[in-house]
Amino acid sequence: MHRRILPTLVVILSLALAACAPTATPIAGGKLKVVATYSILGDLVQNVGGDKIGLRVLVGPDSDPHNYEPTPADSVALAEANVVFENGLEFETWLDDLFKASGSQATRVAVSDGIEPIKLEAEHGHGDEHGHEEEHGHEHGEYDPHIWQSVANAKQMVRNIQAALIAADPANRATYDSNAQAYLSELEALEAFIKEQVNTLPPERRKLVTSHDTFGYFARDYGFEIVATALHATAEGAEPSAQEFAQLVEEIKAAGVPAIFAENTINPGLMERLAAEAGVKLGPTLFTDALSKPGAGGETFIKMMRHNIEAIVGALK
Numbered sequence: 397m398h399r400r401i402l403p404t405l406v407v408i409l410s411l412a413l414a415a416c417a418p419t420a421t422p423i424a425g426g427k428l429k430v431v432a433t434y435s436i437l438g439d440l441v442q443n444v445g446g447d448k449i450g451l452r453v454l455v456g457p458d459s460d461p462h463n464y465e466p467t468p469a470d471s472v473a474l475a476e477a478n479v480v481f482e483n484g485l486e487f488e489t490w491l492d493d494l495f496k497a498s499g500s501q502a503t504r505v506a507v508s509d510g511i512e513p514i515k516l517e518a519e520h521g522h523g524d525e526h527g528h529e530e531e532h533g534h535e536h537g538e539y540d541p542h543i544w545q546s547v548a549n550a551k552q553m554v555r556n557i558q559a560a561l562i563a564a565d566p567a568n569r570a571t572y573d574s575n576a577q578a579y580l581s582e583l584e585a586l587e588a589f590i591k592e593q594v595n596t597l598p599p600e601r602r603k604l605v606t607s608h609d610t611f612g613y614f615a616r617d618y619g620f621e622i623v624a625t626a627l628h629a630t631a632e633g634a635e636p637s638a639q640e641f642a643q644l645v646e647e648i649k650a651a652g653v654p655a656i657f658a659e660n661t662i663n664p665g666l667m668e669r670l671a672a673e674a675g676v677k678l679g680p681t682l683f684t685d686a687l688s689k690p691g692a693g694g695e696t697f698i699k700m701m702r703h704n705i706e707a708i709v710g711a712l713k
């Protein structure tokens with residue numbers, strides 16, 4: 397994959413500068429205080445930070461980071477943090493105000509730096525041209541923020557985390573380096589597993605219908621077509637109108653897919669109704685913008701990605 401070198405250098409330089417600035421919150425108890433905005437990112441950070449960091453995740457398992465409502469405790473966590481890891485690409489629309497209000501002096505690290513983003517097209521209103529964009533407020537950013545759906549991107553996220561932790565806490569460099577190396581090897585194995593699984597699915601069956609537009613990088617890197625997403629690609633993720641619902645049903649039938657998929661961060665009711673109306677199966681729930689709660693099979697990034705590819709291949713075969 398094409399990797400841009402200059403932005404990464406800029407990140408490393410700015411991290412180095414930030415690390416020299418005095419912080420309001422010295423490292424307490426020997427552990428770097430770290431915040432990660434959402435659960436998937438939190439898992440990547442924990443794998444690199446190991447026992448050298450005290451991590452707090454703001455948006456937890458099964459919770460939707462797009463529509464998150466911060467709590468006072470989040471503000472306290474930000475105020476006490478040395479480093480805050482965020483996705484970037486306008487994923488956490490609620491973070492800037494919260495960070496400012498908290499008075500935090502933490503170094504902010506956008507883990508999407510150095511990743512080639514997918515540019516989003518203006519929403520086409522599920523194929524028709526009426527004025528939904530104004531009605532619902534067309535608020536998604538310029539780029540697709542769902543970078544973690546490609547393991548190649550996740551590896552770059554890990555390298556960014558590694559560089560940022562070393563910049564903030566150089567004394568523990570050896571630990572961060574070896575943790576990152578070990579985890580990157582696990583991600584290599586995950587990537588190989590996903591590609592093996594995809595290869596068992598005939599190319600004409602690699603078609604996805606999901607609740608929202610989370611699988612852009614997945615589709616690009618693993619050779620899938622996104623037939624349709626049920627929710628509008630707005631910050632609010634508005635539900636389709638009756639006319640749009642009927643059109644979605646037609647798109648599902650025309651694509652000839654045997655199954656469509658609901659997601660763990662979004663109420664499955666709409667996908668259940670679509671599946672029933674189109675006469676297709678509702679596949680296993682996919683873990684998309686959040687890890688699962690304990691016991692549900694998507695408690696880590698690696699488990700989540702393995703679950704998703706097995707569920708997708710199993711239901712579309």
Ligand SMILES: [Zn+2]
Pocket residue numbers: 462542608609610685
């Ligand atoms: Zn999303």
